[in-house]
Amino acid sequence: MKQLELYARMAKARAFELALADLWKQGLISGEMHLGTGEEAIAAAITARMRAGDAVALDHRCTSVLVLLGVDMAAILKESMGHSDGLCRGQAGHMHLMSQRHLAAASGIVGAAGPTGAGFGLAAKLLRRGSVAVAFFGDGAANQGMLLESLNLATAWSLPVIFVCKDNGWAITTNTASVTGGDLAARARGFGLVVQDVDGLDGSSVDAAAARAFRRARRGQGPSFIQARCSRLDGHFLGDPMVKTARQPMKQGAEVLRKIMAAALKSGGGSLTDRAGSLLSMTRLLVKVRDNRRGGRNDPLVRARRVLRRRHGTEVSEIEETVRNEVRDALSLACKDVSQWRG
Numbered sequence: 321m322k323q324l325e326l327y328a329r330m331a332k333a334r335a336f337e338l339a340l341a342d343l344w345k346q347g348l349i350s351g352e353m354h355l356g357t358g359e360e361a362i363a364a365a366i367t368a369r370m371r372a373g374d375a376v377a378l379d380h381r382c383t384s385v386l387v388l389l390g391v392d393m394a395a396i397l398k399e400s401m402g403h404s405d406g407l408c409r410g411q412a413g414h415m416h417l418m419s420q421r422h423l424a425a426a427s428g429i430v431g432a433a434g435p436t437g438a439g440f441g442l443a444a445k446l447l448r449r450g451s452v453a454v455a456f457f458g459d460g461a462a463n464q465g466m467l468l469e470s471l472n473l474a475t476a477w478s479l480p481v482i483f484v485c486k487d488n489g490w491a492i493t494t495n496t497a498s499v500t501g502g503d504l505a506a507r508a509r510g511f512g513l514v515v516q517d518v519d520g521l522d523g524s525s526v527d528a529a530a531a532r533a534f535r536r537a538r539r540g541q542g543p544s545f546i547q548a549r550c551s552r553l554d555g556h557f558l559g560d561p562m563v564k565t566a567r568q569p570m571k572q573g574a575e576v577l578r579k580i581m582a583a584a585l586k587s588g589g590g591s592l593t594d595r596a597g598s599l600l601s602m603t604r605l606l607v608k609v610r611d612n613r614r615g616g617r618n619d620p621l622v623r624a625r626r627v628l629r630r631r632h633g634t635e636v637s638e639i640e641e642t643v644r645n646e647v648r649d650a651l652s653l654a655c656k657d658v659s660q661w662r663g
């Protein structure tokens with residue numbers, strides 16, 4: 321059954337990223353850690369339609385897609401920990417993971433998935449007819465010039481590229497609507513792409529859009545743009561202060577409020593009405609952030625489980641057990657090697 325298959329993929333992606341989060345919390349991964357929690361339905365549905373010869377360009381939230389394409393989980397874990405035996409010999413970290421065998425390349429340069437995806441699309445058109453390139457990027461990236469240039473070339477050259485915009489509404493602390501002129505779907509349509517706007521928290525909706533986009537691309541009918549609306553469940557990075565404030569308003573928010581009130585009482589700057597307005601919009605944003613919590617109503621796994629639970633409860637539990645075991649095995653393999661390496 322398609323929904324169970326999608327759920328199994330989503331659960332695997334989630335279990336893997338929770339393992340990454342654990343390693344990061346233990347201090348075994350240095351630097352920022354960006355998880356794709358909230359994007360699992362998108363990753364699951366799109367990767368399920370990919371086959372050998374298809375290529376994928378990824379952004380800084382790349383691990384779910386790589387895992388679902390079958391990249392070795394222990395190798396990704398080792399890479400994230402900087403192990404010389406990792407997927408990219410410890411040189412890539414978690415944001416620049418690549419696998420030549422899977423034709424997959426990630427970049428932390430926001431918007432880079434556009435040109436990389438278009439390049440993969442050109443290679444598919446010239447060298448591997450019937451193959452497809454997928455470019456995953458965020459709503460923030462959709463305002464980058466190089467991404468817009470890629471949309472243009474993809475239609476001008478009728479490249480078999482599927483541009484997947486994972487629209488979570490944020491670019492770090494910027495509410496992307498506040499810096500986006502017009503709307504992304506209309507913009508992509510303006511470049512001549514076929515556009516679909518879908519609920520990215522629902523695997524079946526993404527799957528239906530993916531079916532159409534892959535069919536077009538494989539038949540040589542040109543590029544598509546899927547705008548998939550999703551959530552950012554763990555903030556921009558792990559330990560995101562905005563998430564901490566939103567989720568523990570009494571603890572964190574009081575301090576923020578104290579500073580804002582102190583600033584409001586000082587003379588100069590905006591009027592009291594302006595400041596009150598800012599405070600109100602900030603509170604609204606924090607409520608939005610609070611609602612997007614893992615395990616909450618905007619969590620795609622919670623939604624999928626709710627649909628499946630009644631009729632397929634046993635299968636759901638089995639799936640969860642299986643993916644937990646797979647990830648645990650990868651984790652113990654990766655960490656065994658790490659302790660040898662560190663010792």
Ligand SMILES: Cc1ncc(C[n+]2csc(CCOP(=O)(O)OP(=O)(O)O)c2C)c(N)n1
Pocket residue numbers: 380381428429430431457458459460461462488490491492552556
């Ligand atoms: C060219 C470039 N500019 C800025 C940054 C800093 N930066 C990292 S992630 C990010 C936000 C990206 O937002 P979006 O594309 O919506 O992805 P999201 O983090 O929401 O998944 C920014 C601005 C960067 N890495 N590269």
Ligand SMILES: [Mg+2]
Pocket residue numbers: 458459460486487488489490491496
């Ligand atoms: Mg975003």
